[in-house]
Amino acid sequence: MTIVEMRLYIANNAPNSVRAIANLEAICKEHLKDNFKLEIIDVLEYPLRALADGILVTPSLAKMSPSPAAKIVGNLSDKRSVLHALGIPEPVE
Amino acid sequence: MKPDLRVLDGNPRRPDAGPGLSAHILRLVKSAPERRAIASGQVDAVIDPATGKAFLLPAAQQALREDGASVRGLLALASDWRWEQDESHRFVSHTGAASGSSGVFDESIIGKTLRDPPFDTMSEADWRAHQRLLEWRAAFRDLELGCTDRAGGMRSVSISGEPVFDAQDRFKGYRGTMRDITLRKQSEALAQKPLRLACDTLDALAVQLCVLDSAGNVILANKPAGAFAAGSRGIGAVVPVGDNYLAACDKARGSERKDGVAIAAGVRQVIAGDSPLFRHEYVCNSPAGRCQYSLTVTAYPGDGAARVVVSRENVTERKRAERIPGNVTGHKVAEGGPIANSLLAALPAKDYQGLLAGFELVTLTYGEVLFEPGEPIRHVYFPNDSLVSLLTTIEGHEALEVGLVGREGMIGISLVLGMDVSSVRALVQGAGTAMRMNAARFRRQFRKSLPLQGELYRYAHAMLVQARQTAACNRFHEVQGRLARWLLMTHDRARSDQFLLTQKFLADMLGVRRAGVTKAAGSLQQRKLISYSRGKIRMLDRQGLEAASCGCYEAVKSHQ
Numbered sequence: 001m002t003i004v005e006m007r008l009y010i011a012n013n014a015p016n017s018v019r020a021i022a023n024l025e026a027i028c029k030e031h032l033k034d035n036f037k038l039e040i041i042d043v044l045e046y047p048l049r050a051l052a053d054g055i056l057v058t059p060s061l062a063k064m065s066p067s068p069a070a071k072i073v074g075n076l077s078d079k080r081s082v083l084h085a086l087g088i089p090e091p092v093e
Numbered sequence: 094m095k096p097d098l099r100v101l102d103g104n105p106r107r108p109d110a111g112p113g114l115s116a117h118i119l120r121l122v123k124s125a126p127e128r129r130a131i132a133s134g135q136v137d138a139v140i141d142p143a144t145g146k147a148f149l150l151p152a153a154q155q156a157l158r159e160d161g162a163s164v165r166g167l168l169a170l171a172s173d174w175r176w177e178q179d180e181s182h183r184f185v186s187h188t189g190a191a192s193g194s195s196g197v198f199d200e201s202i203i204g205k206t207l208r209d210p211p212f213d214t215m216s217e218a219d220w221r222a223h224q225r226l227l228e229w230r231a232a233f234r235d236l237e238l239g240c241t242d243r244a245g246g247m248r249s250v251s252i253s254g255e256p257v258f259d260a261q262d263r264f265k266g267y268r269g270t271m272r273d274i275t276l277r278k279q280s281e282a283l284a285q286k287p288l289r290l291a292c293d294t295l296d297a298l299a300v301q302l303c304v305l306d307s308a309g310n311v312i313l314a315n316k317p318a319g320a321f322a323a324g325s326r327g328i329g330a331v332v333p334v335g336d337n338y339l340a341a342c343d344k345a346r347g348s349e350r351k352d353g354v355a356i357a358a359g360v361r362q363v364i365a366g367d368s369p370l371f372r373h374e375y376v377c378n379s380p381a382g383r384c385q386y387s388l389t390v391t392a393y394p395g396d397g398a399a400r401v402v403v404s405r406e407n408v409t410e411r412k413r414a415e416r417i418p419g420n421v422t423g424h425k426v427a428e429g430g431p432i433a434n435s436l437l438a439a440l441p442a443k444d445y446q447g448l449l450a451g452f453e454l455v456t457l458t459y460g461e462v463l464f465e466p467g468e469p470i471r472h473v474y475f476p477n478d479s480l481v482s483l484l485t486t487i488e489g490h491e492a493l494e495v496g497l498v499g500r501e502g503m504i505g506i507s508l509v510l511g512m513d514v515s516s517v518r519a520l521v522q523g524a525g526t527a528m529r530m531n532a533a534r535f536r537r538q539f540r541k542s543l544p545l546q547g548e549l550y551r552y553a554h555a556m557l558v559q560a561r562q563t564a565a566c567n568r569f570h571e572v573q574g575r576l577a578r579w580l581l582m583t584h585d586r587a588r589s590d591q592f593l594l595t596q597k598f599l600a601d602m603l604g605v606r607r608a609g610v611t612k613a614a615g616s617l618q619q620r621k622l623i624s625y626s627r628g629k630i631r632m633l634d635r636q637g638l639e640a641a642s643c644g645c646y647e648a649v650k651s652h653q
């Protein structure tokens with residue numbers, strides 16, 4: 001299985017940022033097992049890194065690889081759109 | 094100052110700093126998904142590309158404030174001293190290791206703002222940006238300032254602060270921390286020197302540069318690119334940092350569509366690694382008028398987010414200069430300097446100027462056929478340094494040369510005599526440039542200009558003499574004398590002692606078999622008049638060659 005590389009941009013422990021981390025961790029645990037690399041970037045510390053990646057608001061999740069690159073904004077509570085952005089097929093229910 | 098916190102979305106628990114902040118955020122954040130996320134309260138912070146800093150939205154600010162007590166304890170460990178300011182941003186207290194009798198500041202700082210001494214070196218723009226944050230009651234982090242310490246030395250400090258509100262949500266001022274970062278700044282300044290040099294160099298380039306990531310987003314642009322971005326549209330515009338270059342190309346419409354598609358395809362190829370380089374030249378409309386650009390896309394060396402570098406140069410001036418006749422051969426025709434073609438050079442300035450607008454400078458390549466017998470003459474040519482043979486073809490035989498035209502003449506002389514169909518094949522046998530004019534325009538100019546008529550009638554007559562003489566010469570004279578004549582004629586017209594000619598070509602020109610040319614050339618070489626090897630003929634002794642040529646050379650020359 002290919003490794004999914006992601007960057008999550010957050011703002012310190014602001015509520016949506018904390019929520020986004022929790023939501024993403026749950027999704028990764030369930031759907032990606034160990035096949036992912038996640039870097040969490042605090043834009044209050046490293047605003048220029050976010051700008052370099054074209055990120056203007058947090059929380060934002062950027063999928064770096066495999067291509068196509070994708071971006072999703074918000075606290076990642078909408079699991080379907082996160083799976084879609086990460087290119088993970090939705091489980092049949 | 095009255096707090097401008099107010100409720101925007103009907104949720105009384107989420108204060109907002111008012112329309113100023115909302116409008117600013119709308120300016121920064123343009124994409125629909127991001128705006129939706131903001132509207133639904135899912136966003137904590139926004140980054141302002143102008144200042145390169147993130148600021149917390151009010152809801153996140155408040156949440157962080159609520160769990161601020163424990164954070165403050167930690168902050169005390171990470172900072173040198175703490176401070177408090179009143180509603181007008183004046184210091185009301187400061188405590189910590191760096192203050193007091195041994196520290197950076199003493200009590201004299203009380204009552205001062207960050208704009209007053211001992212603080213300094215904040216530019217007007219930085220100050221305005223900071224003030225905006227203060228007006229929005231936003232938290233600020235790591236504001237770096239220069240200041241003068243108690244002993245009069247220069248120091249650097251990093252200041253972070255957050256607004257303080259009372260239980261009724263009334264703004265009471267700011268409080269925060271300050272760190273002495275003098276040592277860090279000094280070492281950074283040293284480390285940044287080469288980087289700054291590199292950045293300044295990029296900004297000083299005349300070329301517009303931008304760096305794209307794998308998705309085609311612009312992640313860096315140099316100053317000329319930034320300066321150009323303002324006020325341009327279409328593919329003439331530079332795509333600003335943060336926008337997608339490919340999307341901008343795809344959006345090109347009308348006459349720019351084709352170039353937009355080509356550029357996008359080229360950029361994609363280089364991003365994908367299919368090609369290391371892509372070049373494209375195009376014309377587009379800019380505020381300064383029609384501009385010609387040369388665009389180059391190269392792969393970005395190294396790993397990381399950056400994938401390709403797009404450089405773009407405005408080549409309008411250079412292209413224009415190339416089009417000015419004579420520039421290529423080193424003569425400034427427009428300024429009345431020497432003109433390469435002798436027919437044109439003989440014209441009075443007024444008549445020449447009249448022709449100039451209709452001329453285009455073209456490059457003729459070796460072996461190119463300008464017209465075939467029976468074809469309409471679409472253009473006339475005045476060679477600068479090119480050489481063109483006029484050939485007559487007879488069915489069943491190789492073509493035979495009946496005229497040679499260089500900078501002394503013109504190709505398309507039949508037009509002067511009222512015929513607009515060529516009777517000969519015009520074959521380029523010496524590459525170079527020529528001035529070309531469309532036949533219809535030439536006829537109009539010809540009718541208007543008596544001096545031009547005079548020159549061209551005289552030249553038509555000279556060509557007639559040349560053809561007659563050549564016909565007789567080919568029939569009666571030895572190959573060696575004819576070859577010498579031909580070489581002399583070529584030498585007069587080309588501006589070089591050396592020509593590239595194969596034996597086959599010479600045989601066709603002179604209407605003889607190859608063996609005949611080999612023998613004649615061998616004989617001239619033996620007499621040290623020419624050297625000949627692998628198609629390269631070099632003239633060694635012009636006078637000797639004149640003596641060896643048949644009398645036809647002199648006869649033709651005397652009529653020119």
